[in-house]
Amino acid sequence: MGEPLEEQRIGAVTVLYGERHGKYPHGNSLVVRGRNETVVIDPSLGLVAREPAQRPRADRVLHSHCHEDHIAGSFLFRDSPWYFHEADLPGIRSLDGLMDLYGYPEPVLSAWRKTVVERFHFEARPDARPFRGGDVFDLGGARVEVIHAPGHTRGHSFFRVEPDDLVYLADVDLSSFGPYYGDAWSDLEDFERTLSAARGLRARYYATFHHVGVLEGREAFLERLERFAAVIGERERRLLEFLAEPRSLEDVVRHRFVYRPQDPVPFADPVERRSMAQHVARLVRIGRVRSLGSGLYRASPA
Ligand SMILES: [Zn+2]
Secondary structure, three states, X not given: OOOOOOEEEEOOEEEEOOHHHHOOOOOOEEEEEOOOOEEEEOOOHHHHXXXXXXXXXXXXXXXXXXXXXXXXXXXXXXXXXXXXEHHHHHHHHOHHHHHHHHOXXXXXXXXXXXXXXXXXXXXXXXXOEEEOOOOEEEOOOOEEEEEEOOOXXXXXXXXXXXXXXXXXXXXXXXXXXXXXXXXXXXXXXXXXXXXXXXOOOOOOEEEOOOOOOEEEOXXXXXXXXXXXXXXXXXXXXXXXXXXXXXXXXXXXXXXXXXXXXXXXXXXXXXXXXXXHHHHHHHXXXXXXXXXXXXXXXXXXXX
16 A cells, blocks of 8 residues: 555644545545544545544544535444535535536536546435534533534534644645636635635634645644635636636636646536636626627726
8 A cells, every 4th residue: 555644643633645645536534532522523535545443433434514525434434424615515424415516518428427436436315414604512621613504515514623623624735736616516706705714713723635735833724724815816817807808708717827728627617617717707797897798708908
């Protein structure tokens, strides 16, 4: 199985890093151990890659949201209850529900259905349980509090772990890729509200599912958060530039604003369409872009 995967302990929390420090499709999972209970948060492919003896036990499995990479190791905990924010529950209750969450058209849809089952070990859990923002899991000496942080998906949530003063940010992952809001259940403006709220989070440690792992100190966090959030404005600025000429949404999709043209992402087209259509719609709403009819858009003179 290659090199042993890295772990990092912070009080009651252990971060179980995935391969390549959790770079997608891998991810970093958390284990929180209290006196009475242990919870695993976002079981990733990194748990699947570990030897069975190296995997944690779990009394409950908490998920920040219902995306393939965050549930890829959940099947290892079949006998434990699984929890999601109530808004993301339909995604785990059936494979069709999960596909609705992405909203990809054919032929991407059929290929993706297969991928989430074969590569990400998706198993439907009709009995998965809901949580809501403000809910607290008391593990005995350690607590995990849910902070609803929608936009990436409807139910996307952070978890605050006390007494360790750690906030797990899940897919507000502070990466250079920037915010992802390209699914049917994503929402750009919810994501922006979540980013604004995140600026007010006070903690000693900030953990993410991908790349970054754990940051210490609010200053380091705020700096990364600003760079991450700025990607949204950068996409919008490039879009406005592109719309100096009349263009259709298909032109926008082909040009690529979220992924780079050379990125081999099978679902790039629907993600570009969904992400950038939200930018176009709001630019039309605020009068920065005009709809010219016949599906063409052009930036209004400043
Ligand atoms: Zn995600």
